[in-house]
Amino acid sequence: xxxxxxxxxxxxxxxxxxxxxxxxxxxxxxxxxxxxxxxxxxxxxxxxxxxxxxxxxxxxxxxxxxxxxxxxxxxxxxxxxxxxxxxxxxxxxxxxxxxxxxxxxxxxxxxxxxxxxxxxxxxxxxxxxxxxxxxxxxxxxxxxxxxxxxxxxxxxxxxxxxxxxxxxxxxxxxxxxxxxxxxxxxxxx
Amino acid sequence: xxxxxxxxxxxxxxxxxxxxxxxxxxxxxxxxxxxxxxxxxxxxxxxxxxxxxxxxxxxxxxxxxxxxxxxxxxxxxxxxxxxxxxxxxxxxxxxxxxxxxxxxxxxxxxxxxxxxxxxxxxxxxxxxxxxxxxxxxxxxxxxxxxxxxxxxxxxxxxxxxxxxxxxxxxxxxxxxxxxxxxxxxxxxx
Numbered sequence: 001x002x003x004x005x006x007x008x009x010x011x012x013x014x015x016x017x018x019x020x021x022x023x024x025x026x027x028x029x030x031x032x033x034x035x036x037x038x039x040x041x042x043x044x045x046x047x048x049x050x051x052x053x054x055x056x057x058x059x060x061x062x063x064x065x066x067x068x069x070x071x072x073x074x075x076x077x078x079x080x081x082x083x084x085x086x087x088x089x090x091x092x093x094x095x096x097x098x099x100x101x102x103x104x105x106x107x108x109x110x111x112x113x114x115x116x117x118x119x120x121x122x123x124x125x126x127x128x129x130x131x132x133x134x135x136x137x138x139x140x141x142x143x144x145x146x147x148x149x150x151x152x153x154x155x156x157x158x159x160x161x162x163x164x165x166x167x168x169x170x171x172x173x174x175x176x177x178x179x180x181x182x183x184x185x186x187x188x189x
Numbered sequence: 190x191x192x193x194x195x196x197x198x199x200x201x202x203x204x205x206x207x208x209x210x211x212x213x214x215x216x217x218x219x220x221x222x223x224x225x226x227x228x229x230x231x232x233x234x235x236x237x238x239x240x241x242x243x244x245x246x247x248x249x250x251x252x253x254x255x256x257x258x259x260x261x262x263x264x265x266x267x268x269x270x271x272x273x274x275x276x277x278x279x280x281x282x283x284x285x286x287x288x289x290x291x292x293x294x295x296x297x298x299x300x301x302x303x304x305x306x307x308x309x310x311x312x313x314x315x316x317x318x319x320x321x322x323x324x325x326x327x328x329x330x331x332x333x334x335x336x337x338x339x340x341x342x343x344x345x346x347x348x349x350x351x352x353x354x355x356x357x358x359x360x361x362x363x364x365x366x367x368x369x370x371x372x373x374x375x376x377x378x
Contacts, residue, residue, distance in 0.1 A: 031336045040237035040239040046273075047275070048238075049233070050227055050273050084235075085237060087239075088227050099240060101236065135376065173323075189322060189323060
């Protein structure tokens with residue numbers, strides 16, 4: 001008897017569970033593919049932008065994710081104008097492409113004080129940069145990173161839909177929407 | 190004497206060359222990180238979208254890239270309205286994040302007949318799907334893939350700018366623009 005290692009891809013429910021298993025693994029294992037999703041936003045000029053982020057929390061019950069960023073970064077300015085993000089993960093081990101569409105709230109100050117308090121010193125180094133990210137420099141290393149709680153922002157992603165493709169012996173694609181209570185729908189790949 | 194394996198990150202010129210070396214490797218080596226970039230676009234509703242694509246050609250002299258797609262895919266419809274893309278690559282071996290901003294032309298029919306002719310049969314399977322990609326299905330496998338030259342489209346990306354971050358012992362970030370003749374500029378990471 002052989003077992004299909006991707007048997008979970010055959011039903012909408014188990015495929016959905018697998019997506020959240022992978023997201024959760026990204027939060028807890030820094031070597032997991034979902035640790036470093038690509039976050040796409042729309043710039044103030046209406047152009048697509050994409051960059052690597054670190055997944056910090058994944059809440060299946062609420063369908064929400066957390067990503068940390070520097071408040072001075074371009075993505076924050078973009079999200080203030082167009083508060084929507086696409087999050088993309090390619091998990092090669094699972095042969096799984098996960099695409100999330102989310103609306104985004106930007107949390108700062110007292111709302112994130114507890115997360116800041118719980119962060120180790122080396123983690124804090126990523127928030128607070130002089131000059132701010134993206135500023136032209138005459139020397140490549142002409143910047144300072146000094147942890148600054150005022151520069152710490154948390155992107156709170158409320159997932160609206162999940163589009164997942166499994167590239168196994170058969171290709172399967174499904175979509176799950178918050179509005180539909182996360183009941184899945186198969187799609188043509 | 191020790192050699193810094195990332196010595197190329199220290200000058201704008203060698204960093205630029207490294208970006209193109211990695212892009213070129215993506216075209217020729219299916220295991221290279223640049224083989225599967227994430228392509229971000231803006232949907233007809235103004236929302237960001239991101240998905241994995243396969244890099245098919247990279248021309249350093251012209252600053253252009255090619256990606257193949259199904260003409261019926263959503264990304265083509267999106268690019269017809271907003272002909273701009275961001276291409277994102279995270280090359281973990283090089284500790285390099287490459288972000289490209291490009292304008293996109295959609296080539297079809299006789300313009301791509303030669304590329305279609307040169308494609309092996311198994312490659313052609315990705316173009317031509319009934320029903321079209323994204324159509325709801327009652328059964329996960331209720332679709333057919335029949336190679337169709339009419340469904341074959343090539344996205345021709347004219348790169349406008351390249352934003353690259355090297356996460357070595359020191360972090361370095363630089364931008365290169367077509368308008369500036371690809372002369373680099375260091376940025377604060």
